[in-house]
Amino acid sequence: MKNVAVFFGGESVEHDVSILTGVLTVNALKQTEYNPVPIYISKDGIFYTGESLFETESFKGLNYKKLKRIAFVSPTPVLYYCKGKKLLPLYTISAAINCTHGGIGENGALAGFLKFFNIPLASPSVLGSAVCMSKSFTKVVLKGLNVNCLPYKIIENVGQLQETDFKFPVIVKPDSLGSSIGIEKAENLEKLKNATFNALRYDNVCLIEPCLENFTEINCAAVCVDNEIIVSECERPISKTGVLDFTDKYLVGEREYPARISKRLSQKIKNLTKKLYSKLSLRGIIRVDYLISENGEIFVNEINTTPGSLAYYLFSDSLKDFSKILVCIVKQAEAELSAEKTLIKKYSCSILNCGGTKGAKHL
Numbered sequence: 001m002k003n004v005a006v007f008f009g010g011e012s013v014e015h016d017v018s019i020l021t022g023v024l025t026v027n028a029l030k031q032t033e034y035n036p037v038p039i040y041i042s043k044d045g046i047f048y049t050g051e052s053l054f055e056t057e058s059f060k061g062l063n064y065k066k067l068k069r070i071a072f073v074s075p076t077p078v079l080y081y082c083k084g085k086k087l088l089p090l091y092t093i094s095a096a097i098n099c100t101h102g103g104i105g106e107n108g109a110l111a112g113f114l115k116f117f118n119i120p121l122a123s124p125s126v127l128g129s130a131v132c133m134s135k136s137f138t139k140v141v142l143k144g145l146n147v148n149c150l151p152y153k154i155i156e157n158v159g160q161l162q163e164t165d166f167k168f169p170v171i172v173k174p175d176s177l178g179s180s181i182g183i184e185k186a187e188n189l190e191k192l193k194n195a196t197f198n199a200l201r202y203d204n205v206c207l208i209e210p211c212l213e214n215f216t217e218i219n220c221a222a223v224c225v226d227n228e229i230i231v232s233e234c235e236r237p238i239s240k241t242g243v244l245d246f247t248d249k250y251l252v253g254e255r256e257y258p259a260r261i262s263k264r265l266s267q268k269i270k271n272l273t274k275k276l277y278s279k280l281s282l283r284g285i286i287r288v289d290y291l292i293s294e295n296g297e298i299f300v301n302e303i304n305t306t307p308g309s310l311a312y313y314l315f316s317d318s319l320k321d322f323s324k325i326l327v328c329i330v331k332q333a334e335a336e337l338s339a340e341k342t343l344i345k346k347y348s349c350s351i352l353n354c355g356g357t358k359g360a361k362h363l
Helices: 015-029 056-061 109-116 126-133 135-144 189-199 246-250 263-279 308-314 319-340
Strands: 003-009 035-041 047-049 068-072 078-083 086-098 153-155 170-174 184-186 206-210 216-225 228-231 236-238 254-256 285-292 298-304
Touching: 003 015, 015 035, 015 056, 015 308, 015 319, 035 086, 068 086, 086 109, 086 319, 109 126, 126 135, 126 298, 135 298, 170 189, 184 189, 189 206, 216 236, 216 263, 216 308, 216 319, 228 263, 263 285, 263 298, 285 308, 308 319
Parallel strands: 003 035, 003 086
Antiparallel strands: 035 047, 047 068, 068 078, 078 086, 153 206, 170 184, 170 206, 216 228, 216 285, 236 254, 285 298
16 A cells, blocks of 8 residues: 655644644545545644544644654655664655645745655645745736736835835735734734734735725636536635635634636636646645625735635535545656656766866866
């Protein structure tokens, strides 16, 4: 039986949300032909595995003594566990699914780490993750694709703020953060300074965007199955305050699914989601969040390469259905890495034997 590593946790303010996604995913994989291997990344960045990681209850008072501290050693995809001063082989990993939210788990670093060990990743690649993690860079790419997004201003410190630069109200958000953490609405300069100060506690830069009035937020997910991009029905998350925050998303929020919007608008959003998935060469399950203005104009708000719960509820009515999707994305990841291995990656030349080359003189 092949072993599929599921990564979750990590050094991120979204650590706890990631645990929920990871536990859901490993339990869904239990019902498949694959053997799920939970890899929990602690808040200190240490890798662990163990049977207790299949249960959410375990994380309320996690007993690290019951876990194995683990590591990969170049260049093989073998997972080792630490026993005293020794490293002992535990599993050979055939593929991986990224369930980390935010931080180095979602910004492409983990994807690069796994690529180094030739582990097929059933989640977005280094490039896709990095592009979508930064809200400001996402906007640059969206403009290149002629896709609508709100105008913005990048701020690195509160001293950059000038009242004449903005038409209030505005939205302030950290550039590379998710789960709506650090996002605030500001109606005047004083509130803007406070919101910016708070956002910069989470990130080195923040974005300031105009605040749409009477807008509707719509989400749509996508996944590639058998080389065909499948999109979900549209979902409408409902905010209690007008700005969708962490509490709305995970604690008391409501969702309207399918969203009660026109078929024409729904189809436009689905087509755009499919376009973004294709043009950005994304993999695995992603979710695109949209803002719909009062006059029906569509703006891409952000692209989530590791959405909460892997957006399973937008595709599946049961854990069994979700399991089938996971099998599909794992098989596709395996096939893509197999095809990549046929590429020429070694090139023999005599440059090192030519001590007198022009280039060598300047090294």
